[in-house]
Amino acid sequence: MQVKEFNILVGRLKDKMYRIAYRVVKNEEEAQDVVQDTLVKVWKIREKLADIENVDAYCMMITRNIGIDKIRSRKMDTTDISEQYDLKSSAPDPERLSIVRDELRIVRAIIQELPENHRTVLELRDIEGHSYKEIAEMTGYNLDKVKVYLHRARLKLREQLNIQVI
Amino acid sequence: MRPTIDQLIQKYWDGESTLAEEKQLKDYFNSGAVDDAHMSLAPMFRYYRSESEITTDFVPDLSFTQESKPKVRYLIPKIMGIAASLLLLLTVTYQQLDMDDTSYNNKYTEVENPDEALAIAIEALGFLGTKYKKGTTPMSKGLKNLEKTDVFNFTKN
Numbered sequence: 001m002q003v004k005e006f007n008i009l010v011g012r013l014k015d016k017m018y019r020i021a022y023r024v025v026k027n028e029e030e031a032q033d034v035v036q037d038t039l040v041k042v043w044k045i046r047e048k049l050a051d052i053e054n055v056d057a058y059c060m061m062i063t064r065n066i067g068i069d070k071i072r073s074r075k076m077d078t079t080d081i082s083e084q085y086d087l088k089s090s091a092p093d094p095e096r097l098s099i100v101r102d103e104l105r106i107v108r109a110i111i112q113e114l115p116e117n118h119r120t121v122l123e124l125r126d127i128e129g130h131s132y133k134e135i136a137e138m139t140g141y142n143l144d145k146v147k148v149y150l151h152r153a154r155l156k157l158r159e160q161l162n163i164q165v166i
Numbered sequence: 167m168r169p170t171i172d173q174l175i176q177k178y179w180d181g182e183s184t185l186a187e188e189k190q191l192k193d194y195f196n197s198g199a200v201d202d203a204h205m206s207l208a209p210m211f212r213y214y215r216s217e218s219e220i221t222t223d224f225v226p227d228l229s230f231t232q233e234s235k236p237k238v239r240y241l242i243p244k245i246m247g248i249a250a251s252l253l254l255l256l257t258v259t260y261q262q263l264d265m266d267d268t269s270y271n272n273k274y275t276e277v278e279n280p281d282e283a284l285a286i287a288i289e290a291l292g293f294l295g296t297k298y299k300k301g302t303t304p305m306s307k308g309l310k311n312l313e314k315t316d317v318f319n320f321t322k323n
Contacts, residue, residue, distance in 0.1 A: 003231045010226060018222040032224045039226050103209035104216060111213075127217045129185055151181040158179065161210060 001046040010039060013056060016128065017063045023123055024067030034070055038063045057134040064120075064138060110160040111153075117141070118153035125150055171204065 001009075014035065021034035041062055042049070052058045111119055117139075124135045135146045174191050177183040183191070194200065195211030277283040 107213035
């Protein structure tokens with residue numbers, strides 16, 4: 001992989017890497033560090049990338065692992081992350097915007113309460129849109145576990161949000 | 167037959183929905199045309215969409231990609247510069263030496279005729295004599311002045 005190709009890859013994956021890193025480390029600066037470290041690592045193994053079936057998923061796996069290493073090396077900071085996101089909404093009405101923000105905050109809080117493995121699988125599937133196979137590669141869980149964790153996470157979310165079964 | 171939203175939602179809860187169907191659900195719940203019967207699910211799908219759209223202004227430092235370039239590539243212009251300088255220096259030196267040799271041959275000629283040679287020698291010595299005289303006259307004047315002073319008359323004391 002040449003510098004030009006690498007720059008294209010960075011442009012394509014940077015935001016996604018950041019989101020995954022942020023969900024793991026829950027800190028903006030540390031998430032940026034994780035992205036930086038990930039890119040250095042990916043560059044070092046660039047010759048091997050040609051043999052990797054899904055480079056994007058592989059990069060996300062590295063991002064996640066570096067993020068996990070980072071939180072292992074420090075005590076977790078449990079500040080409220082809801083204020084740090086700049087939520088986008090097409091609703092022009094401030095009152096409506098406030099309601100939407102409250103709704104999203106509730107969903108986020110419920111997801112944060114899920115067991116780590118359930119939460120990870122849910123985020124990779126329902127937010128980042130990865131396939132079961134990709135999630136299995138990224139997390140190291142087998143396919144069956146991925147499906148079970150996702151199912152349980154969704155059920156828990158439904159239960160917590162008091163959603164009626166349709 | 168295309169599944170209805172209710173069917174898609176059911177597949178979602180059962181863990182049987184595909185990525186395309188899940189995208190369809192997200193589009194529906196973020197469309198602003200959500201049926202009242204589905205409103206309780208809207209925050210969840212809106213959350214998924216809003217989270218997936220988070221971006222960062224962070225610009226990673228990619229200078230590390232420059233380090234692995236082969237060093238020879240960087241040295242080539244330097245080597246070429248040094249070689250060009252040496253070549254220029256050698257050319258100038260050679261030309262200078264060649265020019266000196268030529269100018270010597272142009273300036274000095276041998277006179278075969280003895281009378282002509284004598285006349286030239288006399289002329290040259292005459293020229294030298296006038297220059298010599300010009301140089302010694304002020305010197306002799308100065309020496310005479312010095313003799314007048316007591317400082318150098320050690321024998322008087």
